Amino acid sequence: MNSDKKAAILAISVVIPLTAFSLWLSEQNKTESMSVGGHKILVTFYPLYQFTKAVGKDKIDVSIIIPPGIEPHDWEPTIQDIEKMKDADMIVINGAGLESWITKITSVNPNVMIVDTSNDIPLLEKDSNGLDKTTKDPHIWLDPVLAKKQIQNIENGLIKLDPQNANYYQQNANNYNTKLDALDNKIKMDLSVCSKKDFLAFHDAFSYFSKEYGLHQHTIVGGLDPETEPTAPALQQITEDAQSLGLNVIFTEEAANPRVSQVIADEIHGKVMVLSPLEVTDKNIDYISKMEQNLSNLKEALCS
Ligand SMILES: [Zn+2]
Missing domain, CATH: 3.40.50.1980 (Nitrogenase molybdenum iron protein domain)
Known part of the structure; x- marks a missing residue:
């Protein structure tokens, strides 16, 4: 084999895989450096994603737990779903009984901060399918006035998690509450x-x-x-x-x-x-x- 051929084979068998390996390594580093300092927040379903994103903006990394297109009332996490929650810094739930499975999280992530957005909201009782048992009605997010209280609970949670950015979270929450006030007024006026x-x-x-x-x-x-x-x-x-x-x-x-x-x-x-x-x-x-x-x-x- 002449030296040119040897060089070509070396290039294919060593240099290219090495290049691919170093590219892969730099991708890994990128992913890691993105998550460092960015607080990993999980929310259970859609409205909470919007509310949490509005308060935390680019200081947080938010994902939804319940998969898209799945209705949250009777969703239950698999063992794999629970496993995905082990790295979260904070989990935002609606509360009022919507996520009764949330207690399972302690098996993989006992120290996670759970923010129950129904805190301090007077809940309505709901007659459960005519059976002789009552449950709380979880649909607080559909009332913009109560949504403001959910925002307040999210703001409190983020400030507790990341007190250095308290002013930032407070300002974002105030801005979003102004939009919710405008929505509330529009509903009253229009109806x-x-x-x-x-x-x-x-x-x-x-x-x-x-x-x-x-x-x-x-x-x-x-x-x-x-x-x-x-x-x-x-x-x-x-x-x-x-x-x-x-x-x-x-x-x-x-x-x-x-x-x-x-x-x-x-x-x-x-x-x-x-x-x-x-x-x-x-x-x-x-x-x-x-x-x-x-x-x-x-x-x-x-x-x-
Ligand atoms: Zn519903």
């Missing part, structure tokens, strides 16, 4: 011109919202879970109720079978629109815009 107060949501997600804005929520399915469907006699009763309330819009939502709302709407010669509980929304969709879309649809239902 004040509507004569109807009754609406038919898909599942029981809007009790706090209704209480805040003086509305009456009726639901197609009884419990908290949007993936259930009403029985035929229940559907008949709901249709009669919708007729007697003079409703023209029947709501559906992302995780529900839209056929159910369509059957009722056909009977009353109304139409189906979305009233989103913001439970399975893409993390990059803005919370305020999504709530404004709900308001626009609700306004059509209550003013028509």
